Amino acid sequence: AKQKPAHFIQNIIKRDLDEGKVTSIVTRFPPEPNGYLHIGHAKSICLNFGLAKDFGGQCNLRFDDTNPEKESDEYVESIKRDVSWLGFQWQGDIRFTSDYFDTLYSWALELIRVGKAYVCDLTPEQAREYRGTLTEPGRNSPTRDRSVEENLTLFEKMRAGEFDEGRCSLRAKIDMASPNINMRDPVIYRIKKVRHHHTGDKWCVYPSYDFAHGQSDAIEGVTHSICTLEFEDHRPLYEWFIANLSVPATPKQYEFARLNLNYTVTSKRKLRQLVDDGHVDGWDDPRMPTISGMRRRGFTPASLRNFCERIGVTRADSVVDVGMLEYCVRDDLDKNAPRAMCVLRPLKVTLTNYPEDRREEFVAPGHPNRDDLGERRLSFGPSLYIDREDFREEANKKYKRLVIGKRVRLRNAYVIEADECIKDDGGQIIEVKARVIDNTIGQDPEDGIKPKGVIHWVSAHDHLACDVRLYDRLFTEESPGSGGKDFLESINPDSLEVLTGCMAEPSLANAAAEFAYQFEREGYFCLDEKYSKSGKPVFNRTIGLRDSWAK
Numbered sequence: 001a002k003q004k005p006a007h008f009i010q011n012i013i014k015r016d017l018d019e020g021k022v023t024s025i026v027t028r029f030p031p032e033p034n035g036y037l038h039i040g041h042a043k044s045i046c047l048n049f050g051l052a053k054d055f056g057g058q059c060n061l062r063f064d065d066t067n068p069e070k071e072s073d074e075y076v077e078s079i080k081r082d083v084s085w086l087g088f089q090w091q092g093d094i095r096f097t098s099d100y101f102d103t104l105y106s107w108a109l110e111l112i113r114v115g116k117a118y119v120c121d122l123t124p125e126q127a128r129e130y131r132g133t134l135t136e137p138g139r140n141s142p143t144r145d146r147s148v149e150e151n152l153t154l155f156e157k158m159r160a161g162e163f164d165e166g167r168c169s170l171r172a173k174i175d176m177a178s179p180n181i182n183m184r185d186p187v188i189y190r191i192k193k194v195r196h197h198h199t200g201d202k203w204c205v206y207p208s209y210d211f212a213h214g215q216s217d218a219i220e221g222v223t224h225s226i227c228t229l230e231f232e233d234h235r236p237l238y239e240w241f242i243a244n245l246s247v248p249a250t251p252k253q254y255e256f257a258r259l260n261l262n263y264t265v266t267s268k269r270k271l272r273q274l275v276d277d278g279h280v281d282g283w284d285d286p287r288m289p290t291i292s293g294m295r296r297r298g299f300t301p302a303s304l305r306n307f308c309e310r311i312g313v314t315r316a317d318s319v320v321d322v323g324m325l326e327y328c329v330r331d332d333l334d335k336n337a338p339r340a341m342c343v344l345r346p347l348k349v350t351l352t353n354y355p356e357d358r359r360e361e362f363v364a365p366g367h368p369n370r371d372d373l374g375e376r377r378l379s380f381g382p383s384l385y386i387d388r389e390d391f392r393e394e395a396n397k398k399y400k401r402l403v404i405g406k407r408v409r410l411r412n413a414y415v416i417e418a419d420e421c422i423k424d425d426g427g428q429i430i431e432v433k434a435r436v437i438d439n440t441i442g443q444d445p446e447d448g449i450k451p452k453g454v455i456h457w458v459s460a461h462d463h464l465a466c467d468v469r470l471y472d473r474l475f476t477e478e479s480p481g482s483g484g485k486d487f488l489e490s491i492n493p494d495s496l497e498v499l500t501g502c503m504a505e506p507s508l509a510n511a512a513a514e515f516a517y518q519f520e521r522e523g524y525f526c527l528d529e530k531y532s533k534s535g536k537p538v539f540n541r542t543i544g545l546r547d548s549w550a551k
């Protein structure tokens with residue numbers, strides 16, 4: 001296979017290793033446990049773990065847990081599961097920024113002692129006003145020049161819980177006139193009287209993201225701290241903390257463009273809203289762009305990794321076509337998914353010339369060119385089901401399915417010819433009467449009249465009743481929520497269609513959850529663990545066979 005040219009971060013690492021700036025690399029994937037991971041996180045996971053793998057380094061999994069009010073163990077567990085499922089293994093134990101709260105606190109004291117941090121009494125609203133704007137410098141806080149002793153005493157009182165939330169904060173003393181607003185005396189500790197999912201009630205002051213992130217990188221010996229472009233303006237602050245504290249290492253921050261996908265939202269806040277407002281049935285709803293949703297839908301880890309490889313890593317913001325993701329899924333499943341037959345909208349066919357009590361067994365390959373996927377056995381009898389869409393009383397030449405007076409091949413079985421159909425009182429076709437053409441297993445009819453096409457089927461006497469859930473895109477617009485609209489206005493009202501009374505070949509009784517099959521002529525489908533009941537499986541459509549959106 002052709003090797004993709006190295007991307008800019010790989011080039012930076014190569015250079016750093018060549019020049020001996022580092023002897024081996026350490027990266028980290030640092031999710032905040034405040035929601036489930038989505039496809040954008042997959043890009044970051046593949047990048048960070050992929051670099052460690054490419055360069056023989058290590059990648060840590062660190063939970064960036066500095067906002068206790070939004071975080072929970074449920075999210076921690078889901079994130080661990082998602083990273084493992086994608087095929088990556090973190091180095092050593094999982095880590096939590098909260099493991100470093102004692103050290104971070106001591107570094108805050110260190111800054112106070114050297115006169116580089118102070119307790120500020122401005123309320124959050126006042127602080128915003130003092131901060132200035134892009135065109136106007138900020139103003140110094142009235143308490144900016146407190147003595148070291150006073151700051152130490154006040155910060156200790158903050159930690160001891162003596163002040164209410166919002167009453168004061170600890171800020172780095174940098175430069176209120178800096179053109180970079182992040183450098184205008186950023187808050188490094190705030191009071192939050194909130195129980196933490198990992199440290200319990202030990203703390204009521206918590207470090208800010210900016211104060212915690214780089215220092216946690218330093219503690220772990222991270223060499224290349226990779227984040228998305230929104231943090232570019234935070235880099236000077238990242239470097240300021242590292243330069244002004246007695247940290248054990250000097251990590252460097254690099255930024256890359258986040259993944260944006262059309263017809264998709266990739267923001268935990270919006271995904272949470274979809275869950276909370278009941279637009280979907282949980283974070284793992286198969287329509288969600290979450291890793292857990294895509295897993296439940298039958299997407300494979302390899303297809304997601306391949307997608308992340310193809311989109312590449314750059315510093316240019318762009319929107320990727322969701323069709324590319326779908327292509328990667330289809331490509332993987334075409335090569336690897338076992339084949340099966342399932343009739344989604346059953347129509348009965350009675351074979352009038354086939355003996356009532358006769359049964360035959362046909363063998364079909366598990367996959368047309370994968371012997372390792374074994375074979376299936378199909379029991380054949382006088383009555384079977386085909387899809388309603390595969391029969392018409394009359395049709396033109398383009399319709400290559402079953403028509404009265406015409407022939408079609410039943411996949412892996414005989415050629416049949418339709419004679420008549422039976423309708424109910426409402427005119428709806430309820431049964432087709434047809435004949436088997438003799439000697440057509442594996443060969444064309446002897447009279448030279450060839451079948452028009454091939455259709456799938458199941459036997460009436462031996463099949464598995466099931467439900468099938470068909471999914472479409474969750475949003476009807478390329479950029480949900482653009483143009484000042486609420487993203488919820490772009491929700492596709494028809495993103496889910498539930499078909500009941502479907503009939504699958506019996507081999508699907510052994511289907512494992514999340515493992516996709518190709519239902520021949522219909523698409524890729526996998527068993528849904530949540531909705532299936534014993535004896536009554538429910539299948540999710542992973543994706544159609546072709547891109548039905550490409551016009």
Ligand code: ATP
Pocket residue numbers: 029030031032033039040041043044064226227228257258259260266267268269
């Ligand atoms: P969200 O905006 O959805 O809340 P986040 O960046 O706040 O995402 P984190 O849990 O902090 O979520 O993300 C962990 C890592 O994943 C970060 O390094 C972040 O940069 C990266 N990441 C998040 N979203 C994307 C994306 N769309 N593309 C690439 N990387 C992403």
Ligand code: MG
Pocket residue numbers: 032
């Ligand atoms: Mg974040």
Ligand code: MG
Pocket residue numbers: 032268
């Ligand atoms: Mg976030």
